[in-house]
Amino acid sequence: MSMLYDEGQQAIATESRRVLDARMDKGRLLALLEQVGGIDQPFWDTAVEQGWTALALPEEHGGLGLGLTELGLVAQAAGAATSGAPFLTVGYGAAQALLAAGHTGDLAALAGGEKLATVAFAEGSAPLPAKSVVSFADGKLNGTKPAVIGGLKADLAVVLASTNGTPVLVAADLTDVTRTAVPSFDNSRLYADLVFNGTPAVQLAEGAAALGLARDVLARMAVVTAHEQVGGAEALLNIARDYALTRKAFGQPIGAFQSIKHRIAELYGLIEVARANCIHAAASEGTEEFLIAAADARLSATEAYDTASRDCVQIHGGIGVTWDQGLHLHMRRARSLGIEQGNLLFWEDLLVDQLAGEAA
Amino acid sequence: MSELETYRQTARAFLNAMAPKYARPARQGNTVEQDLALGREYMAARYDAGFAGINWSPEFGGQGLSNLHKIAFDAEEMRYGMPVGFFGISLGMPVPMMIHYGQDREFVKERVTKALRGEEIWCQLFSEPSGGSDLAALRTKVEPDGNGWRMNGQKVWTSWAQYADYGVIVTRSDPTVAKHKGLTYFWVDMKAAGVEVRPIKLAGGDSHVNEVFFDDVRLEDNQRMGEVGGGFGLALHTLMIERYIATDSAGFGPHLDLFVKLAKETQLNGRPAIEDGRIRSAIARNHAMRAGLDSITQRAMLMMQAGMQPGPEGSLQKLVAVRSRQKLSELALDLQGTAALPFDQHAYVKEDWGTSWLNAPTGRIAGGSDEVLLNTIAEKVLGLPQDYRPDKGIPFNQIPA
Numbered sequence: 001m002s003m004l005y006d007e008g009q010q011a012i013a014t015e016s017r018r019v020l021d022a023r024m025d026k027g028r029l030l031a032l033l034e035q036v037g038g039i040d041q042p043f044w045d046t047a048v049e050q051g052w053t054a055l056a057l058p059e060e061h062g063g064l065g066l067g068l069t070e071l072g073l074v075a076q077a078a079g080a081a082t083s084g085a086p087f088l089t090v091g092y093g094a095a096q097a098l099l100a101a102g103h104t105g106d107l108a109a110l111a112g113g114e115k116l117a118t119v120a121f122a123e124g125s126a127p128l129p130a131k132s133v134v135s136f137a138d139g140k141l142n143g144t145k146p147a148v149i150g151g152l153k154a155d156l157a158v159v160l161a162s163t164n165g166t167p168v169l170v171a172a173d174l175t176d177v178t179r180t181a182v183p184s185f186d187n188s189r190l191y192a193d194l195v196f197n198g199t200p201a202v203q204l205a206e207g208a209a210a211l212g213l214a215r216d217v218l219a220r221m222a223v224v225t226a227h228e229q230v231g232g233a234e235a236l237l238n239i240a241r242d243y244a245l246t247r248k249a250f251g252q253p254i255g256a257f258q259s260i261k262h263r264i265a266e267l268y269g270l271i272e273v274a275r276a277n278c279i280h281a282a283a284s285e286g287t288e289e290f291l292i293a294a295a296d297a298r299l300s301a302t303e304a305y306d307t308a309s310r311d312c313v314q315i316h317g318g319i320g321v322t323w324d325q326g327l328h329l330h331m332r333r334a335r336s337l338g339i340e341q342g343n344l345l346f347w348e349d350l351l352v353d354q355l356a357g358e359a360a
Numbered sequence: 361m362s363e364l365e366t367y368r369q370t371a372r373a374f375l376n377a378m379a380p381k382y383a384r385p386a387r388q389g390n391t392v393e394q395d396l397a398l399g400r401e402y403m404a405a406r407y408d409a410g411f412a413g414i415n416w417s418p419e420f421g422g423q424g425l426s427n428l429h430k431i432a433f434d435a436e437e438m439r440y441g442m443p444v445g446f447f448g449i450s451l452g453m454p455v456p457m458m459i460h461y462g463q464d465r466e467f468v469k470e471r472v473t474k475a476l477r478g479e480e481i482w483c484q485l486f487s488e489p490s491g492g493s494d495l496a497a498l499r500t501k502v503e504p505d506g507n508g509w510r511m512n513g514q515k516v517w518t519s520w521a522q523y524a525d526y527g528v529i530v531t532r533s534d535p536t537v538a539k540h541k542g543l544t545y546f547w548v549d550m551k552a553a554g555v556e557v558r559p560i561k562l563a564g565g566d567s568h569v570n571e572v573f574f575d576d577v578r579l580e581d582n583q584r585m586g587e588v589g590g591g592f593g594l595a596l597h598t599l600m601i602e603r604y605i606a607t608d609s610a611g612f613g614p615h616l617d618l619f620v621k622l623a624k625e626t627q628l629n630g631r632p633a634i635e636d637g638r639i640r641s642a643i644a645r646n647h648a649m650r651a652g653l654d655s656i657t658q659r660a661m662l663m664m665q666a667g668m669q670p671g672p673e674g675s676l677q678k679l680v681a682v683r684s685r686q687k688l689s690e691l692a693l694d695l696q697g698t699a700a701l702p703f704d705q706h707a708y709v710k711e712d713w714g715t716s717w718l719n720a721p722t723g724r725i726a727g728g729s730d731e732v733l734l735n736t737i738a739e740k741v742l743g744l745p746q747d748y749r750p751d752k753g754i755p756f757n758q759i760p761a
Contacts, residue, residue, distance in 0.1 A: 256744070
């Protein structure tokens with residue numbers, strides 16, 4: 001696929017940003033930070049209404065038949081708006097796992113937004129545990145997946161578990177699962193410990209195939225997230241630039257001081273490198289290059305968003321650390337997105353394994 | 361296969377045929393003079409094979425092809441380490457400027473052909489002791505002298521001036537107006553009476569840059585390029601002209617693969633360094649950064665192919681790549697410990713961490729320092745204010761020294 005956006009893709013980018021600009025509300029997002037279990041319903045309604053849930057699913061399953069590039073552009077707009085509801089990414093990831101395993105029964109409901117799905121892979125510092133603490137035997141799951149993204153509201157989950165020490169990937173209905181909310185610094189991500197207690201589940205893959213599929217799904221979600229991170233970082237760059245142009249000190253706009261303008265120019269560099277990596281990764285979907293491209297996108301996007309949130313607050317001075325000004329929405333989101341879909345340490349290791357020819 | 365890809369393959373076939381005689385291994389142990397002689401031979405062969413002046417008009421001995429063809433050829437050629445360094449600036453800026461502004465068109469045509477064939481070399485005389493990044497602060501002056509001009513002053517950091525036949529130069533023709541308004545642009549015969557070139561030995565041991573002194577050097581008025589007082593505009597044109605150059609996300613230092621190889625071969629705490637987290641982190645971060653630069657380049661190429669203007673993100677290449685080359689080279693030396701101490705100042709910078717490290721600062725300063733590039737991005741791309749400039753609008757001769 002080309003690394004230049006075509007007209008349709010550009011329209012998706014413009015339209016998603018326009019819709020979110022019109023409908024997102026900082027006050028609403030700030031309020032969500034102080035409650036556990038709240039989702040930004042207007043965002044999710046918009047996502048369903050705009051067909052974003054269906055975007056990257058095949059047409060025969062109620063989707064729009066588009067791919068990572070298009071979903072990435074929507075994620076970028078969502079990132080710029082720090083808009084809530086994690087299901088844009090994890091719903092896509094779960095659907096990709098179900099699709100790859102040929103378990104397509106729920107896909108139409110996911111595309112239409114009637115059901116919410118998530119992905120439960122990570123266990124603490126292991127984004128992709130080869131020996132999960134959650135066991136799968138006789139069609140049933142037992143054990144706890146900690147801090148699952150969207151875990152408080154998801155209807156089903158794709159779970160990385162293990163059978164006698166062998167990795168398995170299963171799909172589980174979450175109706176009867178015990179969910180323990182995890183109060184966090186970014187509450188609208190709906191983190192919850194999922195406690196499986198004889199929960200019925202369907203096996204999607206096992207052994208190396210299970211880990212391989214989980215890794216592919218994680219890489220896809222990482223690319224979506226990287227776009228979201230670029231969107232957030234770019235929004236912060238613009239906020240910092242605008243502030244530096246209007247705020248005056250010592251008789252001139254602070255943007256005239258090199259300590260400020262160089263900081264902002266450096267951000268531009270980080271963001272453009274990350275953006276180019278995102279575009280390349282999305283365009284490499286389904287090719288041999290994809291995993292390395294995804295790692296590049298993920299590493300550079302995490303660095304860009306973290307740095308942008310750090311520097312943008314710094315450029316604002318005191319006003320930047322106030323609750324109402326809301327820069328902390330980005331700061332929190334930069335870190336929650338940085339942890340979700342594999343942290344920097346994980347992607348560094350994965351990338352080097354690939355480059356050094358030590359891949360599993 | 362696309363037409364461009366076919367062209368690339370033709371170029372590769374030519375380069376493969378040339379490699380045994382001219383590529384990096386064949387140059388091993390050459391003195392600079394031997395290398396220059398070899399370079400001139402290669403340039404003539406390249407001209408005869410139709411790979412010279414690729415994106416220039418056929419009227420001036422060019423091939424009349426697109427910028428993309430030129431970039432494609434340059435990128436291929438860069439892999440071979442051909443002896444083309446002496447001619448890079450010559451053909452990059454001064455000669456194209458002569459094509460644009462040279463008054464005597466027959467003279468220009470003759471010069472262009474000789475420059476393309478490597479028979480003549482042009483230098484670019486811009487920086488001075490009083491003005492590098494601040495080009496318009498230059499002091500080399502011209503005064504009317506009969507129907508021509510008389511020039512006095514000094515330039516510095518002039519690449520390959522010691523081998524140059526001609527140069528293009530920015531001079532001050534009127535010190536009574538604001539600094540960038542009193543400049544005039546000329547070409548100068550580097551062999552003329554009153555021109556003295558003194559090589560400057562750089563930290564890495566080589567001397568490709570020079571001081572150039574002008575003592576009552578006579579310039580005819582037909583050596584003037586552009587209008588009297590229009591020199592600053594031409595200087596900007598000169599710096600813009602070479603936008604379509606091959607980039608190198610390795611910052612013209614060693615490829616990351618070489619670092620990975622080194623990390624696999626080097627033992628650290630009793631195990632291969634490639635297993636050490638610090639080394640792994642450096643590899644991964646560098647890979648992500650370089651891959652991003654490569655994707656920026658690929659997108660720029662695609663945009664040009666589609667007849668679009670590439671985005672301003674291309675201006676990041678040198679800034680980001682050379683800095684990272686400098687740090688990675690330091691790390692490569694550090695990783696080897698005392699094994700990094702043996703040093704060969706003639707080792708190839710794209711294959712050797714020692715020379716890459718020692719020469720990296722030049723890359724961060726020449727062709728726009730990091731700081732100037734950051735200012736340019738901040739001001740031109742992001743719309744941030746210009747720095748405070750106390751000399752703005754003041755006649756040059758009234759600016760406090």
